[in-house]
Amino acid sequence: MSENVGNRSKDAYTRRRVFWLLKRLTSYSLWKRKRDDWERFALAYEEAVKTWPPESEEQMPADNLPRIFEILSCYNAGLVDLKKGNRSVWLNGRPFSNALRAYWVVSAYLYPLADYWERGIQEAPYPPKVEVLNRMMRSSEYRGEEAPLEDLDFEGETALIESPGWLLDPSAYRFTFYTLQYPVFPDSLPEVPAGTNTIVRSGGVIPKDGIWEPVKLKREKVLGLIAVGEPEIISDGCFNYFVKGAKAPKVTGAYRESIDRFDADDTYWRLVWEDDRYKDGVIPDESDYFLETKLAVEHDEAEVPVARAHELCPISGWWEAVNHERPPVHVLAGTIMPDLSVRDAKGEMISHLVTWRLSRRD
Numbered sequence: 001m002s003e004n005v006g007n008r009s010k011d012a013y014t015r016r017r018v019f020w021l022l023k024r025l026t027s028y029s030l031w032k033r034k035r036d037d038w039e040r041f042a043l044a045y046e047e048a049v050k051t052w053p054p055e056s057e058e059q060m061p062a063d064n065l066p067r068i069f070e071i072l073s074c075y076n077a078g079l080v081d082l083k084k085g086n087r088s089v090w091l092n093g094r095p096f097s098n099a100l101r102a103y104w105v106v107s108a109y110l111y112p113l114a115d116y117w118e119r120g121i122q123e124a125p126y127p128p129k130v131e132v133l134n135r136m137m138r139s140s141e142y143r144g145e146e147a148p149l150e151d152l153d154f155e156g157e158t159a160l161i162e163s164p165g166w167l168l169d170p171s172a173y174r175f176t177f178y179t180l181q182y183p184v185f186p187d188s189l190p191e192v193p194a195g196t197n198t199i200v201r202s203g204g205v206i207p208k209d210g211i212w213e214p215v216k217l218k219r220e221k222v223l224g225l226i227a228v229g230e231p232e233i234i235s236d237g238c239f240n241y242f243v244k245g246a247k248a249p250k251v252t253g254a255y256r257e258s259i260d261r262f263d264a265d266d267t268y269w270r271l272v273w274e275d276d277r278y279k280d281g282v283i284p285d286e287s288d289y290f291l292e293t294k295l296a297v298e299h300d301e302a303e304v305p306v307a308r309a310h311e312l313c314p315i316s317g318w319w320e321a322v323n324h325e326r327p328p329v330h331v332l333a334g335t336i337m338p339d340l341s342v343r344d345a346k347g348e349m350i351s352h353l354v355t356w357r358l359s360r361r362d
Helices: 012-025 028-051 062-082 095-108 128-138
Strands: 199-201 210-222 226-235 240-242 251-256 261-265 268-274 306-308 317-321 329-331 340-343 349-352 355-361
Touching (some): 028 062, 028 128, 062 095, 095 128
Antiparallel strands (some): 199 268, 210 226, 210 268, 306 355, 317 329, 317 355, 340 349
């Protein structure tokens, strides 16, 4: 990877991390987890529509329900294909592409009340019960999950990932009202393959699923005029994941002040790693993609999820009662957070509506 505006890096460790993340983001295990988290959100949302008082400010719009369950159906259909090694699920009009596009609508219109929302943008912190649902919804979202999609917006657009920081910078995971979970890398990351001789120019059809990188082709010249021999292949940008049948994108070029935008330049893309996972019908051990996050150590205290007794649990895991020395309890996402029974001075059991803090997620 070549240097570019201080973001691109030739560092081997950076290459290994981006390579690992792209494999993670296109793995069966991650999309299965997305599906399961979405189902928990869908059921909790449906329960909220059915049971929250209609006159309450926190009543959720029922109009979201058809799209929410449509997304779940797309995940189910896409996983059937991906389990067979069919990665066309990310092409336009296919299940995972449809699921993500519908998700962007649901997340924008989750709670379109005037005090909190303006033209698809959240303007203020949601009320507590709504925020529980919002956290459940966001638990299914991963930074970079749209990496394998085909032509996100328009024909001939530039590559989605043009610098390692797009995936590696922790600030890219933090938004105004929520934070996505930053990946936990294994202690030992695999080396990046040397690359193949499969090369496609911008606008050409991608012939194989996998991880590609932009490259420059440099040939020796006779007397400085005529190019001869095999070209030298030089890495010239950041890895991207492309699906067979998509068109190879351009890359961002120089800024043109006259039109107030950057040029879109043609480039060559080299296949670094062909993705043939799952074609034998076997899902390998992919547990390294979900290593335990040490919440109390790696995040500020304010970012550790909390929930009050009798609220919906936002994340499956082990929860500890704040200011009470009791063993953690396991609670599933979408279920009701318990109260805490303690003995009073007379030895009788009484219930406390305590605040719970997540100590370890599933």
